[in-house]
Amino acid sequence: MDKKATILVVDDEHGIRQSFNMVLKDQFNVLMAENGKEAIHLLTTNSVDVILLDILLPDINGLDLLEKLKAIDPNPEVIMVTAVKEIQTAVRAIKLGAYEYMIKPFLVEDVINIIERALEKKHLVREVAYLKNELQRYHPFQEIIGEDQKMKDIFELISTIAESDGAVLVQGESGTGKELVARAIHNLSPRKNQPFVVISCAAIPSTLMESEVFGYNKGAFTGAVRTTLGKLEIADKGTAFLDDIDTLDVTMQAKLLRVIQEKEFQRLGTTKVIRIDVRFIAASNKDLKELMEKGEFREDLFYRLNVFPIELPPLRERKKDIPLLIDYFLDMNAKKSGKQPKRFSKKAMRILMEYDWPGNVRELQNLVERSFTITKGPVIDVKDIATFDTGKARSKNMTLKEAVNTFEQQYISEVLESVEGNRKEAARILGIHRNTLLSKTAGLGLKKA
Ligand SMILES: Nc1ncnc2c1ncn2[C@@H]1O[C@H](COP(=O)(O)OP(=O)(O)OP(=O)(O)O)[C@@H](O)[C@H]1O
Ligand SMILES: [Mg+2]
Structure with missing residues (x-):
């Protein structure tokens, strides 16, 4: 259960303090001060949510006190309590950061209402600060996958x-x-x-x-x-x-x-x-x-x-979770993109199972996302994942031709990357004709330069 909010009542009249206490004590923790000095002391030593502050106090002007209290702790919302003839002052108080003012005499419901609204505002301020903090981070609500x-x-x-x-x-x-x-x-x-x-x-x-x-x-x-x-x-x-x-x-x-x-x-x-x-x-x-x-x-x-x-x-110590995670991420990508579901070919799966995954689940998630995006058909094959670090896994299940192809694709894409996709320049470095490069990169899902 939420703990009760704390209200600090500052008023020099005993009778007014008592009536506030009667009205508020069931719903809130009530602290009472009869002058500015006490108010300052109570605010310094307690966590206060709302202050009901009388504008006319014996030892200090209500506006000065408001500024002092705000300097000690700007968190509580302050509600000025005033008589009709002091309305001008109350309006100035709002400019100084008070939340509202109440004119004496008032009804019990009005007091409770205004306090509740002040508390709600306080709550919203914190919520906005929290959401700002959260918005800086992207994190869809996510399951934790694993059967190991x-x-x-x-x-x-x-x-x-x-x-x-x-x-x-x-x-x-x-x-x-x-x-x-x-x-x-x-x-x-x-x-x-x-x-x-x-x-x-x-x-x-x-x-x-x-x-x-x-x-x-x-x-x-x-x-x-x-x-x-x-x-x-x-x-x-x-x-x-x-x-x-x-x-x-x-x-x-x-x-x-x-x-x-x-x-x-x-x-x-x-x-x-x-x-x-x-x-x-x-x-x-x-x-x-x-x-x-x-x-x-x-x-x-x-x-x-x-x-x-x-x-x-680490993922390499729970390899049987790899297929589960792959299915989960494939599914997620299909849903997110609205495209048809895709799966990895047997050979591609074998490479993924043998790879060491130094970047663990994050690396796997990225690989699935990238290969899902670049693969046109429903099956993600060895060549579609060859450009990633997994190429370094050197699967022992590949034929020599597959291994050579895997290396070739990986090397070509690295060279292309180093020349920012300039095919003429890449072909020169690789020592092959541009048309050969074109046919060799057909599977890479690159745009034609
Ligand atoms: N068991 C899992 N099931 C599903 N997704 C996972 C799992 N483990 C990690 N992920 C996903 O992998 C990514 C990385 O996870 P997370 O950010 O929690 O890692 P981390 O340990 O905090 O990494 P770092 O040390 O680099 O900050 C996230 O997108 C997360 O959703
Ligand atoms: Mg982290």
Whole structure:
């Protein structure tokens, strides 16, 4: 269940504070301040969602207080509470960032309504930040394919640990499906309707890492033109995926450790502590334990993350999954393109089964997509995959002629690529006539130059 939203009521009149409390206490956590000083104190020490702020206070002008509160924490939506004669001031408050104003006296329903709308707006702001973050990444919702016993064990592990909040460390070579697994854990967890936020440690330059992760308030440093939520805040109540965690520098390792332990942090340039409820899943394609033993990765951070370790096997160690994955990707391509289904010839399949797949499932997925696209008929044959790295697999099932052809096709396409498709130039380098080149490249699916 969602925790209750917190409302801070700032009013110097005891009677008004009490009536707000009566109206709000069933639905919300209510904090009350009778002057500006108390309001500042309460906002500094609590996570507040909405502030009901009286414009006339004994110790400070309501507008000044509004600015002070916004500087401490710009997150809460502020609703000004005012008498008819102060409407001008209320309008100025809106310009200073207040959400709305309410004119005294008011009905109970109106108060609840306006607070609910403010909360909804807050929610939307976070959702937009999250969607922006997600849109930068293309990831169709996807199944995890695999029947190898190692994969079956992993599926079981995923559904068990999805229930818990413990950190997960997913390790495996590049392209083995680490992000896929992380998303699956999130999607099966009670957090599934909350954000899954990727913190890409390798892609974010270390100088920007802190501001990306922790966020900052307007004016926190030169160039901080507006308050920006960090990824941790966006991930609140959801899951943060720390991708390529091995690339984090030592300073960030220490800072992140603190967040994972304390579940709190500060935005850059601020002192207010923000509490978060985030589940952490980290991924690495290097052996973190080895890095730790070499002193390149903090031991305490390693043990914090390694509560549930998941080791994804490389594709070459679960070859019986290759045909399953191929069928799955062929099917996906047919659906996506609206074209007729295609399949690989027996010989092509044999090459794919023997290949080592250093880029694992990602490499296989790319190969299927590319060969599906360039092959005209329903059968993808050896020549259609020969231009890919799999050519290097040197299948032991090929006749000499097939092997020579495979090499020839591969070499021709490499030369063509090096001269950017200029056939005349390629023919010169290869020492053959242009017409010969033309006939030899007929199967490559290249455009005529
Ligand atoms: N078992 C699987 N079933 C279906 N698709 C898979 C599987 N494993 C990986 N994929 C697909 O392969 C691609 C790579 O997977 P993913 O991005 O999860 O790998 P990764 O381990 O995070 O790689 P890297 O270390 O390079 O970031 C994705 O398109 C993913 O959907
Ligand atoms: Mg990845």
